[in-house]
């Protein structure tokens with residue numbers, strides 16, 4: 080750029096700068112619509128023929144199907160899993176696919192995994208026990224990645240593929256046409272991680288008696304989801320954000336030590352080969368027992384089994400239809416109990432597997448909690464469609480798979496336990512069994528949107544827990560999210576964030592969405608409207624892949640409630656609720672024109688004398704002091720004449736007692752969220768009244784609104800959100816008179832009380 084051109088440009092900028100400044104002095108600049116009630120067109124994808132504007136699957140909705148035939152062997156001597164799988168991939172999309180993506184989740188535990196590398200390290204924990212010290216300082220990294228032995232085409236020839244960490248691309252010999260099927264097979268093995276050392280959603284625990292408990296999942300290469308939202312959902316597995324999986328049919332044979340009890344996703348095909356006659360007989364009894372669990376393997380039998388070790392093996396054969404994943408649990412230590420649950424006339428089995436170390440808690444609660452969960456969730460969503468739900472004991476886990484989940488809750492060695500542990504166990508079983516509904520059946524993308532399964536599930540979990548025990552401390556109520564929402568903003572992300580990048584994961588993806596839905600049901604929509612809409616969402620997207628927009632749209636579409644303000648504030652921002660009483664003014668009636676009346680008359684060029692004896696004036700009482708000459712309705716002849724002139728029918732509609740007290744209450748909203756105002760009014764005679772104003776009260780003024788109250792009794796107190804329904808982060812401004820000693824309402828308060 081040449082110098083004179085530069086000077087010229089600076090002159091233009093200078094001039095336009097001054098001009099702009101002058102302009103802004105005259106008139107404020109315009110702005111785009113920032114109203115909290117504006118519609119979410121800027122945030123939601125445009126509806127189309129696959130996901131329609133009402134939030135339902137569109138007429139052109141498709142999803143892929145993936146079927147697996149697997150042979151798995153669990154080797155207890157080497158703690159390894161060996162497997163081969165034959166995959167049938169159905170391309171139901173309208174697209175030609177050049178490649179397929181496979182998830183290799185165990186590679187998160189490979190020696191060269193980037194997961195530990197990406198985690199900052201420090202000595203914030205100043206000491207370690209021997210296990211962690213050895214792991215952190217003396218040991219090489221555990222090698223738990225997949226060893227892929229082959230990837231073969233249907234004809235047995237090697238299939239070109241490429242591995243990028245936890246993702247494997249299968250390079251198809253020719254593009255897979257819409258409607259076509261591709262068959263191929265993979266063989267692999269890997270080392271099973273010890274959950275107590277390396278953590279994990281899946282793995283083994285070794286007991287002091289030398290026996291193992293295997294809770295095994297993510298153990299086979301699984302297809303990624305291909306859809307019209309993400310294309311291939313092949314975001315890497317870092318260990319936190321969970322899975323996106325297609326539905327399909329599974330035919331699985333699992334070989335394990337012959338003295339193990341094994342349960343898994345799907346229906347057992349060969350009970351006569353793997354179960355004793357006694358086991359089969361007891362299972363039949365359990366299928367008829369709707370009140371109490373029946374033991375298939377008793378504690379005594381499980382303890383006896385744990386004393387020896389078989390060198391033989393046994394193969395369990397399962398088939399499962401329309402599931403999005405597969406998991407199993409195996410140990411010779413298991414006590415096994417089961418009971419029948421009536422789901423709308425259909426019998427579903429609630430099952431538990433646990434070592435004696437889980438007792439007495441587990442025999443008392445596990446299977447009953449499974450049954451309660453299936454019943455409660457079915458009421459709020461749809462009838463549980465699978466044949467069983469299994470709760471497997473584990474020391475530290477809480478993890479879900481179709482029909483089976485792994486749950487913590489271990490008493491002390493002497494069998495004693497705290498209320499907290501019992502609550503934690505009931506909570507985790509309810510939660511993990513509940514995951515059968517979200518995301519195992521309402522199959523959302525967990526890798527991208529943690530809240531869609533964890534948040535929705537934690538919400539229904541809360542209702543189920545309160546049903547199991549009305550005094551249950553759920554931790555998911557609006558009041559439970561106050562500290563988080565009112566906390567350090569630099570550590571808070573909107574709910575609509577990828578789970579891998581969120582600082583406070585638990586409150587973000589579990590508690591806040593759950594508390595928000597609870598608030599929506601109890602306070603904003605009411606259970607009737609909410610439940611119908613929530614059930615509609617669940618049934619529309621049962622065995623399908625919903626997105627956030629499908630949820631937001633369905634909840635509005637099925638209820639006739641515009642909730643965009645709620646989704647926008649609660650899900651897309653980190654704003655919080657804070658509503659308070661700013662000021663309470665008391666008024667009295669007078670026939671003397673007040674200053675405000677005079678000003679208003681002047682503005683409209685009106686002579687108040689022309690209306691003498693035809694106007695009532697509202698005068699503000701200073702400090703709540705109503706002067707001696709304050710008037711009542713009967714003091715105004717023109718008013719009583721007017722009332723007397725009304726037809727009897729109209730007269731009958733008037734309040735029999737004319738109001739004596741007039742109040743104007745100013746509400747302030749320091750918080751960014753709009754919320755209903757829930758107000759409790761206390762009168763001088765001790766009676767109370769509840770008023771609720773919808774969130775829309777804030778639509779013209781986001782900071783301050785007022786309401787007028789006319790009563791026959793003095794108001795002695797106001798309380799906003801007295802039952803803590805709206806997650807208000809600062810309740811110090813919620814009451815009037817203020818609780819604090821030194822405030823401007825004190826004078827008023829004293830007058831009222833004297």
Ligand SMILES: [Zn+2]
Pocket residue numbers: 510514532533536
């Ligand atoms: Zn969960």
